[in-house]
Amino acid sequence: MGKEMESPKEQSSYTVEQLVAVNPFNPEILPDLENYVNEQVTSQTYSLDANLCLLRLYQFEPERMNTHVVARILIKALMAMPAPDFSLCLFLIPERVQMEEQFKSLIVLSHYLETGRFQQFWDEAAKNRFEQAIQAYATHLLSLSYQKVPRSVLSEAVNMDGASLDKFIEHQVTNSGWIVEKEDGSIVLPQNEFNHPELKKNTGENVPLEHIARIFPILG
Amino acid sequence: MTTTYDFEDTPSNYDDVQRQGGQDAVYDPNFVPDSVKSFVVHMYRHIREKNVYEIHQMCETSFQTLSERLFKDTPWPSVEAIAPYVDNDHVFCLLYREMWFRHLYARLSPTLKQRIDSYDNYCSLFQVVLHGVVNMQLPNQWLWDMVDEFVYQFQSFCQYRAKMKNKTEQEIALLKQNDKAWNVYGVLNFLQALVEKSTIIQILEQEKEGLEQFTATDGYDYSGGSNVLKVLGYFSMVGLLRVHCLLGDYHTGLKWLQPIDITQQGVYTSVIGCHIATIYHYGFANLMLRRYVDAVREFNKILLYIYKTKQYHQKSPQYEQLLKKNEQMYALLAVCLSLCPQTKLVDESVNSQLREKYGEKMMRMQRCDDEAFGIYDELFSYACPKFITPSAPSFEEPLVNYNQDAYRLQLKMFLYEVKQQQLLSGVRTFLKVYSAISIDKLSNYMEVDEPTLRTILLTYKHKTHSVGSDGKVISNADIDFYINNDMIYVVESKPAKRYGDFFLRQIAKLEGVINDMDRIKLE
Numbered sequence: 001m002g003k004e005m006e007s008p009k010e011q012s013s014y015t016v017e018q019l020v021a022v023n024p025f026n027p028e029i030l031p032d033l034e035n036y037v038n039e040q041v042t043s044q045t046y047s048l049d050a051n052l053c054l055l056r057l058y059q060f061e062p063e064r065m066n067t068h069v070v071a072r073i074l075i076k077a078l079m080a081m082p083a084p085d086f087s088l089c090l091f092l093i094p095e096r097v098q099m100e101e102q103f104k105s106l107i108v109l110s111h112y113l114e115t116g117r118f119q120q121f122w123d124e125a126a127k128n129r130f131e132q133a134i135q136a137y138a139t140h141l142l143s144l145s146y147q148k149v150p151r152s153v154l155s156e157a158v159n160m161d162g163a164s165l166d167k168f169i170e171h172q173v174t175n176s177g178w179i180v181e182k183e184d185g186s187i188v189l190p191q192n193e194f195n196h197p198e199l200k201k202n203t204g205e206n207v208p209l210e211h212i213a214r215i216f217p218i219l220g
Numbered sequence: 221m222t223t224t225y226d227f228e229d230t231p232s233n234y235d236d237v238q239r240q241g242g243q244d245a246v247y248d249p250n251f252v253p254d255s256v257k258s259f260v261v262h263m264y265r266h267i268r269e270k271n272v273y274e275i276h277q278m279c280e281t282s283f284q285t286l287s288e289r290l291f292k293d294t295p296w297p298s299v300e301a302i303a304p305y306v307d308n309d310h311v312f313c314l315l316y317r318e319m320w321f322r323h324l325y326a327r328l329s330p331t332l333k334q335r336i337d338s339y340d341n342y343c344s345l346f347q348v349v350l351h352g353v354v355n356m357q358l359p360n361q362w363l364w365d366m367v368d369e370f371v372y373q374f375q376s377f378c379q380y381r382a383k384m385k386n387k388t389e390q391e392i393a394l395l396k397q398n399d400k401a402w403n404v405y406g407v408l409n410f411l412q413a414l415v416e417k418s419t420i421i422q423i424l425e426q427e428k429e430g431l432e433q434f435t436a437t438d439g440y441d442y443s444g445g446s447n448v449l450k451v452l453g454y455f456s457m458v459g460l461l462r463v464h465c466l467l468g469d470y471h472t473g474l475k476w477l478q479p480i481d482i483t484q485q486g487v488y489t490s491v492i493g494c495h496i497a498t499i500y501h502y503g504f505a506n507l508m509l510r511r512y513v514d515a516v517r518e519f520n521k522i523l524l525y526i527y528k529t530k531q532y533h534q535k536s537p538q539y540e541q542l543l544k545k546n547e548q549m550y551a552l553l554a555v556c557l558s559l560c561p562q563t564k565l566v567d568e569s570v571n572s573q574l575r576e577k578y579g580e581k582m583m584r585m586q587r588c589d590d591e592a593f594g595i596y597d598e599l600f601s602y603a604c605p606k607f608i609t610p611s612a613p614s615f616e617e618p619l620v621n622y623n624q625d626a627y628r629l630q631l632k633m634f635l636y637e638v639k640q641q642q643l644l645s646g647v648r649t650f651l652k653v654y655s656a657i658s659i660d661k662l663s664n665y666m667e668v669d670e671p672t673l674r675t676i677l678l679t680y681k682h683k684t685h686s687v688g689s690d691g692k693v694i695s696n697a698d699i700d701f702y703i704n705n706d707m708i709y710v711v712e713s714k715p716a717k718r719y720g721d722f723f724l725r726q727i728a729k730l731e732g733v734i735n736d737m738d739r740i741k742l743e
Contacts, residue, residue: 025408052472059467060404062611083687084510087633091468091508095629114640116678119671144693145681146703153674186705194685194695195702197711207720215724218731 020053030057034069046076048085055092074106079133086110122159144194151185249298255286256297257305264306267356276359284537287323295324314345322369332391335377336401342370346410350417354448360439364491367455371462377402378608382623404610411456418453421479439487454487458494461501466608468630470505493538496545503552511686512560513696519553523570551603554578558585560696588642596638600631641683643676651699651710659706
């Protein structure tokens with residue numbers, strides 16, 4: 001009926017990603033997936049597919065659910081913003097588990113980020129964990145919205161001030177094309193189609209070749 | 221197959237009818253009316269001779285007619301009774317039983333024993349197919365019905381199993397004994413096995429490069445082989461999308477659908493039920509992933525298609541299901557457009573239907589007040605899939621009903637998202653009126669302080685720009701803006717005029733007219 005798992009020797013020769021792709025509906029890969037979550041945290045990598053696979057297995061066998069692992073998955077998902085990964089994970093976590101304290105606070109953090117409330121987020125979050133990832137999300141959101149952003153707004157969004165903010169801005173100036181206005185210190189963000197509407201690509205007139213090919217018999 | 225049936229206390233069970241005695245529908249599983257004898261004999265012959273068209277007619281028409289006439293509220297004769305007429309052919313008996321159970325589920329209420337037996341039958345049938353020994357050609361409609369029914373019975377079992385409160389001791393004992401029946405691992409692994417063994421994903425890939433023929437022949441094999449494994453594998457991808465939606469895993473569900481290009485015709489459009497199921501679940505998954513534009517686009521296409529073609533399906537046994545899904549998709553479309561207004565994505569005929577059914581409700585939803593939540597709740601609950609809890613039940617006292625848990629979670633998550641978007645409609649109203657406005661002024665009008673307004677504007681940007689499956693950011697906004705320090709500049713997105721499509725259509729049309737004229741012979 002179901003697929004039988006290979007012996008442990010053969011199993012170790014598959015990477016976790018391969019397991020998820022080839023044999024996702026197998027309860028025996030659960031420990032591998034749990035280890036993989038820890039690996040993602042330490043090596044700062046991320047795999048949505050593997051984590052969703054684990055959450056599904058927890059759904060199939062709730063008695064094997066490890067809430068610490070689930071919390072780590074959610075934190076990783078939070079750092080993947082603006083992708084909706086956090087919601088995707090929550091869809092798979094039972095309501096009564098979501099009511100636990102650690103998850104409630106994560107959900108609150110997610111809410112702050114979803115609604116652009118960076119100040120409240122930084123007040124609540126354990127900053128060291130999230131810094132880089134959420135600063136990236138913050139700058140992404142600001143780039144969509146602002147052509148020129150006041151320094152105070154930027155400062156609040158990335159939770160930096162004074163010298164460290166200057167350093168951050170300098171880094172972005174060299175690497176991401178930011179420009180600092182001399183007069184008021186506001187930052188001119190790089191041009192993209194979201195903050196500069198004139199750059200928006202005209203998506204209208206792409207007629208695929210297959211469609212034209214359909215009328216070749218008529219034209220010929 | 222057993223001839224004794226356990227009883228449930230549901231009134232439509234024929235067993236009650238039998239015990240009541242007075243009704244004329246006393247069921248004798250061994251009695252085979254002549255018309256049924258003739259039916260199975262012909263069906264058996266057509267399958268052996270691979271007369272796909274005749275098999276299709278028998279499934280769609282004859283089976284329905286006989287059911288209506290003779291088996292309105294009883295099952296068909298047992299498989300043991302008809303087996304002698306078909307050489308006791310093992311595979312035919314499995315196919316007959318598949319139809320037998322499908323009829324039972326449609327007309328009556330299956331007992332637990334029957335549910336378990338049906339699962340066993342599917343196991344045997346799929347295993348025969350997976351071993352590659354099947355040499356038949358079956359109509360796509362039947363093959364789709366098999367996969368569709370398999371998933372439906374799984375969903376039905378999960379709902380049944382989750383209502384532990386009123387279970388009898390026999391039922392609980394039977395459940396404990398048969399923990400493999402409709403086990404979620406079993407169901408998913410079967411669907412996956414069909415996809416893999418059929419190598420359908422590779423076939424579709426190679427077809428793009430012209431190395432394989434599959435879609436061109438509608439999946440049928442014209443070189444003497446069998447279409448069964450390939451087509452079951454193909455439909456199983458849709459089956460997997462459906463199961464994952466029932467579990468709440470929309471991302472993975474859509475991944476399973478990826479090999480099928482839904483912008484084109486394909487084998488999935490060869491069966492209307494499959495076409496609708498595919499788009500319904502695709503649209504719903506995208507709605508939950510906040511990719512509203514993708515959902516609207518596909519809903520629009522299918523609703524237009526149904527609008528134009530539904531008259532041809534009136535006689536079909538799937539007609540009612542078709543109408544139900546049609547209504548549900550209008551509800552989902554209303555929800556999508558309320559969360560993400562778009563003017564040019566919806567066809568005029570679809571739009572007028574939509575306004576008729578949900579015009580007023582859409583207006584109220586867009587106001588985003590408390591009343592709006594009630595309507596979002598109502599439409600979502602009406603149109604959503606029947607979510608399931610896949611895990612085995614707890615047999616500890618007190619026994620509870622938990623069949624609503626999965627649905628409640630998805631509804632809660634959806635309304636949570638709606639709540640986060642609550643303030644956006646207010647912003648949109650102002651953006652529609654101004655071409656430029658200062659942050660100061662707008663925060664006064666909206667009666668919030670400046671930092672709050674900035675967060676609202678950021679929320680608007682975030683919620684209207686979704687991340688596609690490829691990681692790229694796409695704008696869903698019909699009204700957009702950018703900010704320069706303290707000034708907001710409004711940008712209205714102008715949809716590009718599409719001349720190419722128009723010309724293509726008119727060229728084809730003119731050619732048609734000229735051909736018609738050429739055919740006219742003047743006396």
